[in-house]
Amino acid sequence: MNAYDDLQSLAERMDALPIDIAPRKLSRRRFMQLTGVVGGGLMLGFTLKGREAQAASTFEPNAFIRIDADGILIHAKNPEVGQGVKTSLPMIVAEELDAAWDDVTVAQSPVDEEAFGFQMAGGSMSVPMNWDVLRQSGAAARAMLVGAAAAKLGVAASELSTRDSKVIHEASGRSLHYTELADAAAALPVPEVDSLRLKGTDEYRLLGRRITGVDNEALVRGEALFGIDQTLPGMKFATYSKCPAVGGNVVSANLDAVKALPGVVDAFAIDGNEAVGLLPGVAIVADSTWAAIRARRELKVEWDESNAASDSWSAVSAKAEELRSKPGATRPVDDGDADAALEVADKRLSAYYTYHFASHAQLEPQNCTAWSHDGIMELWAPTQLPGRGRQAVADLLSLEKAQVTVNQLRGGGGFGRRLHNDFMVEVAAIANRLDVPVKLQWTREDDMSHDTFRAGGFHQVDAGLDAEGRITAWRDRFITFSRDGQRPVSGGSLRPGVFPAGVLENCRYEQTALEWKTPCGPWRAPGSNVFGFVEQSFIHELAVAAGRDHLEVLLEMFGEPRWLAEGNPRALHTGRAAGVVKLAAEKAGWGREMPEGRALGLAFYFSHAGHIAEVADVSVDAGRKITVHRVTAAADVGPIINLSGAENQVQGSIVDGLSTMLGQSVTFEKGRVEQSNFDAYPMLRMANTPAIDVHFIESDYPPTGLGEPALPPLAPAVCNAIFTATGHRIRTMPIANEGYSIA
């Protein structure tokens, strides 16, 4: 298995996670040692026990909490790339600990999956995967502090309460701060999980409030936080040039000429290693980033492209056009008999939807720092998946995992790009040849040409309506890509339960994968970010064809409130779906009179266990210039951890969705990406950003993640509004390809 397949497996397992991580009561043994939740080692061993040797005056009941005379420290275990988990995960601990947030110092935890469990920023999984363990960690520590206070005060634990980092004896008016109880608590045994009492949502003092990010003050002062900010004494700077068509090998390069350039320390070719995701290339090591970039302009490499990608967007588009009238190769979903139901339908609708590849374009170009010293390879990495990166580096250099240390740094945006650790193996390969630290810096051009792209795709959709205008048949012929001719690329996998499967009797998804060599990877709400566009636009087409109100059709599809997968609380719940659709419609004033050329568009999407509906208020002028005045979003993701962060994620997802649907596309010819920088890859600006209203239904289900699910409904909501305003149906993204722009 190579690194791309590995990433794809991970993405598939994330899709499969709902059942595996469904909240449950942990047995005692499982509480003490929560191991291997998902097959294939997605979650490594984890222990809630404190370190073997605790310093006498330090209370470390588990990996997350450390209390001593100086204060309360909570470890943030997962990578922070803008999704807010460095703040929200510690808040969960602090809530059950009853620590005053102002007393808490948050530190990024070491990369150590034996101590902290699986460490990842991905799949909107940080909160759901850690919810139980973090609450239990806080509650266990709290119970021990209460026990310590009971002994000190000579009262029963049942007479004590906790608040604002203090154990309080109401009856006598005495209280002890946690910092005064650290030594005594450290001497107590960790309580059994069954003895812990977790708070009900009505008891929350911290969760649900607006809390500013823990790094914000350092951020606004411009302090070093990000991968790119890492410096070490004696550090050198490197660039790494790869074949513009992925997979091309270095035949020769003018290394001597490059080495003679000012500021250049060394230049050498590096062999590829597909198993760990290392592409062949040429490294230039210099005294400064600029010296390396400047020298690179003189670098001449002869590439052998016999095994390189020769992907062409125009070729695959033509191929898909040809295939869309034929049955697909596989049927990931086949409920009832869609073909037969289409035959007998009262009315039949047929449409062809397409979308381009897209780049992650996280604002911080990939970079990583590494230093080979004392028999170890130490890295400073802005990664979303540090454990995998560590393993890949160990494999590349034939080291034991213990000989690779990864320091987790903040990432300037992730969106899934940093799940693939190519930058880590590249810098490790470079640092392995040096005896000083080295920082590898990709340029934006490197980043855009060597992304793990969001795959483009093609959908031939057909559906039938009965005489009452109800949807009776649905068939989506999905044409996607595969690197190995078998397995679809990331974002090209259809989950078995994909909506509207589960609510329609006759529903079929067919799938055909075209050969494609350029790597694809998870891109914010993988699959969903494009399926939502197709499905929710087409449902609107059907509502229009039936002469019915879109809202009414959606609610009819949901039907009675129920889970679509019985016993799986991370499945779609039709009642929750109806709830958010109704709320968004109500808040946006659905059904109200709109001026000429202006309309509301509605869409719903379920992904990452989040139910989200959005209504876009859009006007369109004669020149296809659109203005998105307002987007009203309603989300049900269970209880909200950090209201400020949660709103920020929804707002950001909406801006991201709008930015991508408007004008972003990555095209390929001869295996080469045709865009290289932001001049050819336009991003939404402030002036074009709509007002965004966010409403949460704080249901009592376990909380689910919010980094992704608010993105998929945006594009169909906007396109549905454009249709209602103008009568023009958009069936491709980006919509700039149909002459649209934003005012």
Place this chain on the structure above:
Amino acid sequence: MLSLKINGEERKVDDADPSTPLLWVLRDELGLVGAKFGCGIARCGACTVLLDGAPVRSCSVPVAAAAEGEVTTIEGLADESDELTPVQQAWVDLDVAQCGYCQAGQIMAATALLARDPDPDDAAIDQAMAGNLCRCGTYTRIREAVKVAAGRAWEARKASPARDGGDPA
């Protein structure tokens, strides 16, 4: 050897190449890593610093050109008492950042705007901030924070008009 005036201090620069972008001199040589690298072609604003008070894209300003003026980076905003400026404080209070990578550039652009126009309307804010992309999409909060900062700066000036030498009106 070039000499730069940065955040009120003289700093010597060894890099012999006068065409080196100011950004890399700040980051690699002077240890001022607040300004970020995003595109290198003046298209994203992550590298925004002030040159004689005006926002410039330091990835595209040769260090030799910067030597002719006074450079202010985000590290130079908070005053000696270490108190945040109204702009910085508004960014913290409104929890503007997601990944935060663009925010140093945003804060510098906002600082320059408010120095020139203490009470900007939406259109003025949109225009002044048009060169600063935020991939995470925090624009609504940025706009709000600029307004909050403008209000606070007004309050501060009212409280001590002598500080910047005049009546706030």
